Amino acid sequence: MNIPDTLNDGQRKAVEFDGEHLLVLAGAGTGKTKTIIARAAYLIQSGIDPSKIQILTFTKKAANEIVERVKATLPQSDGNSLSGATFHSWCNQLIVRFPNLFGAAAYTVIDPDDQLSIMKMVCGNQNLDFGKLRIKPQQLIDIYSLARNTKKSLTESLRIKLFKNKKDADTDYEISTIKPHVENILRAYQLKKGEQRYLDYDDLLLVVSTQLRTNPEARNILSQHLDYLLVDEMQDTNPLQWDLLDPFVSICKLFCVGDDAQSIYSFRGADFKNVHLFKERVPDSEVYKLEKNYRSTQEILDISNWLLEKSPINYNKKLQSIRGSGELPRLVNVSDEWQEANWVADEILNNFTHQDRTFSDHLVLARSQYYSKSLQAVFIRRKIPYVTYGGRKFMQAAHIKDLVSLLRIVNNPYDEIAWIRFLTFQEGVGEVRASRILQQVIENVEKDDIPNILQNAMPGEDGSKIAKLYESIKSKSDVGEMVDTAYEAMSLGLAFRYRRDWNEKRRGDFPVLKLLAKSYPTLGEFIGEGLLDNSENMNGMNVLSESKLNTAENKDHVIISTIHSAKGLEADVCIVLNVSPKAFPSAWSLDNLAEIEEDRRVLYVAMTRAKNRLILTRNTSSISAVHQRALPTNMDSKTDDADTYFLNDLPDNLVEQLIVEHKFGKVNDAASPNKIDLSSGMDFS
DNA sequence: AAGTCAGTGCTTTTT
């Protein structure tokens, strides 16, 4: 056995665990991923059929990485049938693979954009105005999703999402007035989803978990296909995901890893009870702990530990570095975003030219996607290659969705969103005509074939052209060819519609789309899983495009990521942007202890990504212009950020402080779209 | 009825 040689005692004990179910509590940098990889490899080497091991993670990226690394440790093709997936894509696979069991095979998976479109359709011109409270369609989606993910009542979900979980007579009354209206709309939304054969992300989990809990036959069948379930990031699972995992306690053996101090998804319903109650809820289970940190130097862990100790929550955790001492973390004080961005660029370029570091040794973390926009502008101008993690996904880009809408129609003729998108794509067809055509399609789709309906609904050349196109795609068996056929028919229209940046940005995405499509055996799987594929996005502007699947791997680039997308990542140099008052904790969280503590964990996750050098930047002009504008209106009150700012009483000996002088020239206007907004120079104190 | 363009407001975090 070659892998376990590099494991420490704790890791080895977990990897070679011989009992039924195990939870591994693993602090940041203690080799969580390594342990799960070694566990999979160990099981395979002990003779377990790799196809009976399922690895579950939260992102596709993490799943792929784990599977690849397991394979790398095994001789030749031993691990080829090992499967790693996100909870969502795994459920999708199960639904496709066992159509009779789950009865949802002919459905189309819809993404958040589609959900919003449906919700808007359902709301129509109905305004949800309740005095000062106006509920937007997106909020309705959020409420609906929270209720289903946490198994909470509508009343409680409304309370959490609209009233910050406040409990008093006034709030109770308001909720009771609002609730019936919301309920009506949500019911209409559910109905519409059903009619159009849609499954949203939550439905994927729900369909599978409901079936497994209520149907012994389903458990029976799955137990023949599964021996081990390995779950990563257990602290981020929510009650719905627990419902999904629970039946597997009697189907196979669970091996879960997680860290309560890194739980940062409660806005999505994550509940670290799933970690804390593991031993009580799972019979024949054990809990092991990993506490030795291999990633970071002690100085980096000191400040991370300090942050966690300040919390009212007791995490009972103090990371100890086995690597020993290194550089003191730096706290860099800047006075605006552009100065910050330029300082970061200087640091990286300096490390690159004088310190023998590559660009990919650097990880830049921001709280939100929005915040790194000015940094990206500076990187482009100063020619620092980068990729972004988190953010708009490839499949969500408008031009891709246009083409995919045609494929979706072929896949599921009940898919109204796809029909509307495809029909309005045709020249001379707007919303009104599209709805009329759609009407006819929906009325006849049961008894007639689509090409016929189309020709009736759109007399003349247009109709027959589309009808022919439909037939031609339908006749193809290879998904890549379907993309080709669709592209051939639509490329002129696409080029015109996106003429502004067609050649520069969009055109190159279609070969990538084809490549992606070719890797799926059926159209249904491509549409479902392709949507769920959280691949790195293509709007990193200066890298990627066609290169994604071949060359991107060996390119040297800085990674810019949201902290949420950075879980599991690590880097030699880690730079955390804007660790300023009103950002950590966020001004949005100020009157809610649970949210403040989640923000603390977010910062903790960010800090513990660093191996050798940790740099925190903060804006000393107290509050950035961005936040000024977006602040909630009732912010003026009680909570002084001086009380809550995480770095407030940071001991001097934990960091080295730097104050950046105003030495950088102004950024060129062309490269900095937000410049005027952001550096207005106004003092609002 | 559709398409275009300029002006406006808004942005936590993700499958």
Added chain:
DNA sequence: GCACTGACTT
């Protein structure tokens, strides 16, 4: 930067 709106043109 993005989505949405309203006024204008085709």
